Amino acid sequence: MNAVISQRIAGKAAPGPEEGHARPFALRRFALTLLLVAACLAAGGTHDACAATSLVHKRAPEFVRTDLDHKRLDLNAYRGKVVLLNFWATWCAPCQVEMPSFVDWQNKYGSRGLQVIGISLDDDPALVRSLYGKLKLNYPVAMGDVKLGNLYGGVLGLPVTYLIDRHGMIQAEYQGEADLGKIEMQLQLLLPSH
Amino acid sequence: MTFTFVSRPSVAVGLATMVLLFVCAQCPAQFTPLTGPGSTNLIPQAQLIQPEELVHLLQGTGTGKPLLLQVGSHLLFDEAHIPGSVYAGAGSQPAGLQQLQSMVASFSKTKFIVLYCGCCPWDRCPNLGPAFKQLHDAGFTNVKVLYMANNLGTDWVAKGYPVERSH
Structure with a gap:
């Protein structure tokens, strides 16, 4: 199944630490734009599919929870x-295909400023705790609820993952079993250079 | 219903999954990663119903309307569900299958029932296969399963079909 990928890149960056490196940042942003368009087309996205989400290019809805x-x-x-904000559940097979990569990325890119956050949409926290230990998840996971799902436009099918930049803007949304190689490339472009 | 469950290797794998689910009923907090195929290969093509067809049925009048049962996540059901449908327990969980069994116990075996989930892509759904098998084994002869290729959001809500929310 092709993942439905809906994503756009912010047209105007908020002021931030990269201001002194405007040209490299602009180039990286342009490259990311091209990547996102290519990913959308590669996923077989129609215009509607690629522009459907209303959250991309908007500020990520804020929430506070208590993690596991x-x-x-x-x-x-x-x-x-x-x-990298990932909505998942223990009954979701595609979610479990993705999660070991998220663990790797947290190890690999954590020092450069990546933070993976998991939100479980399970009904039973006991199953989530069991998986949390078994997969040795190295990032915080909290239980979600209807309110949080609605805050993100209604999470009606898993997995759903959002890529949020350093200014709190959603830069990409991935629905279904996403292309992990593309997500990694896209998050690398959002991270500061070495 | 004329199919049998033991004539194909894929079906045998599904039955083995059911046995494992039964065994795991004794250890509910245990977790087994679900990285293989889903359970929907247990469901014969003839028993599938497409979203457009179901919408048509629901818009009609008379006795043709089915009993609609959601057999996936309760949280997702609360977020959005098909109007008139009832949450019947997660088909992938032994407790969910017991809930389903109790729910249909008083109905005639010829009752028209439509199961749906929409938690994940069709071929990865862990709930529909066990739920369908449960009803089949209980003798229900008029059970259909709603085919949603991606999930409820993409294949039902985004298409503008009727939706009800619990909150």
Whole structure:
């Protein structure tokens, strides 16, 4: 099944740490734009499919939850980092295909400012805790609910993943079993250079 | 219904999955990664119903309307469901199958029932196969399963079909 990929790149960057490197940033942004368009077309996206989501190019809806380690999980606290926000569930097979890569990316890119956050849409937290330990997830996971799902436009099918830039703007949305290679390329372009 | 469940290797794999589900009923907090194919290969093509067809049925009048049962995630059901449908337990969980069994216990075996889920892409759904098999084994002869290739959001809500929300 082709993943339905709906994504756009922000046309205007908010002021930030890259201001002193305007040209490289502009080039990276242009490259990311091309990548996102290519990914959309490669996924067989029609115009509607590629522009359907209303959240891309908008500020990521803020939320505060308590994660599985009983710590406060405030999306706003990750401003300045690139956030990969993943909605998943233990009954979702495609989610479990993706999650080991998210663990790898957190290890690989965490020092450059990547933060993966998981939101489980399970009904039973016990199953989530079991998976959390078995897959050795190295990023915070909190239980979702209807309110949080609605905040993100209604999460009606999994997996759904959002790529949020350092300014809190959603740069891409991936629905269904996404192309992990493309997500990795896209998040790399949002991370600051070495 | 004229099909049998033991004539194809893929069906045998599905039956093995059911046995594992039964065994896991004794250890509900255990987790088994679901990285293989889903359960929908248990469902014969003839038992599928397309979204447009179901919309047509629901818009009609008279006795042709089915009993609509959602057999996936309760949270997703609360977010959005087909009007008139009832949450019947997750087909992938032993407790969900018990809930389904209780729900249909008082109905005639010829009752027209439509199962749906929409949690994940069709070929990855863990709920529909076990739920369908449960009803088949209980003797229900008029069960259809709503085919949604991607999920409820893409194949039902985004198409403008009727939706009800619990909250």
